[in-house]
Amino acid sequence: MAASSAHALVVYTSVDEENATKILDAFKADTGVDVQMVFLSSGPALSRIEAEANRPQADVWFGAPSENHILAKERNLTQPYVSASAGDLADNMKDADGYWHAIYTNPLAVGVRTDILESRGAPIPSSWEDLTNEAYRGLIQMPSPQSSGTAYAVILTLNELWGEDKAYEYMKALNPNVQTYTQSGTAPSGALGVGETPIALQFSPGFLKLVDEGFPVQVMFPSEGVGYEVAAMSILKDAANLDDAKKLVDWMTSASGQAKLSENKTYFLPIRSDVSAGEGIPTLADIKLVPYDASFASENRQRLVDRWVDEVLGQ
Incomplete structure (x- = not known):
C-alpha cells in the first residue's frame, strides 16, 4: 500500500x-x-x-x-x-x-399533479409563459424571494432570459396564478404531494422524489431555460x-x-x-440551463427582492 x-x-x-x-x-x-x-x-x-x-x-x-x-x-x-x-x-x-x-x-423545475389538472380540464404547462395561463389562477405554489434562495434563483433566471424589466412584468402577470408564496424553498413540493396545489416551483429533487414514490407527478423544465x-x-x-x-x-x-x-x-x-x-427524467442534455453571474447575484439581491415586494406583491 x-x-x-x-x-x-x-x-x-x-x-x-x-x-x-x-x-x-x-x-x-x-x-x-x-x-x-x-x-x-x-x-x-x-x-x-x-x-x-x-x-x-x-x-x-x-x-x-x-x-x-x-x-x-x-x-x-x-x-x-x-x-x-x-x-x-x-x-x-x-x-x-x-x-x-x-x-x-439541481435545476429549477415545475412539478405538476397531472391528475388534478386533468380533472379541471387544464393543460400541462411546458414553459414559463404557459404558467401565466388563466386556467392556473390560484393554483401555483412557489417560494418567496424574501426568505428563499430558490425563489431568488427564479428572479435571476428570468432576468437572464428576458432582461430585468420584462422579468418583473412576467412575475406581475404570474402573481394572480400564485396560490401562496412559501417561506421555505422546498415547501411547494410538499404541498404538491398532498394535493394542496397542482403546480409547484422549486429546485428539482423534491419533485423527483414524488415521481419515484409513485405520485401522479410530472416534472417540467421550462423550455425557455432554467437556473440551477x-x-x-x-x-x-x-x-x-x-x-x-x-x-x-x-x-x-x-x-x-x-x-x-x-x-x-x-x-x-x-x-x-x-x-x-x-x-422519465430528461438528461442534462435535454434541459436548457441558464447560468447567471454570481457577483451580480450577490451585489443586487436586496435591490431585486425589494423590487419584487414593491411591484409584484404590492400591485
Missing part, C-alpha cells in the same frame, strides 16, 4: 448527511477506499479549511455550491487535478484548471491522502459514479449528459 493511502480519506462534506453517506458508501464499495466523513455546512467548512490551511486535517471538500469552491481556489486553499472524466463535463460543471469538479446539479445550483468538490492543498482524493474525483465524475446518484435515490441530477436521473 502506498504511503499516501495508509489512512482513510478524510472528507469535509457539505452535502446533507443522508445523501453524503449514500454517495460515499457507494464510492467505498466500488473502490475499497475507506472514507472518514465530517459534516459541515458551506460557511463553516470554508472557515475551517482556511483555519487549517497550514496543517490540513482533511483531503477533500465535498459539496457546497461551486461559487464556494471558487472562493477556496482564490484563497489558495485547494490544488488542481484534472480528472480523466473532466473532458465529458460541460464547462460550467468544472474549473478549467481542475481546481473543482461538479458532483451534481451546482454542488462541487475540491482537493485541499497539501492533502495527506492525495492518491485517494484523486480516486474520489475520478469516480464521482465518471458515468458509473454519477449513476449512483439515482441508484441510491439522492434525487440529485447527474452532471453528465449521458447519465439519466431516472425513469
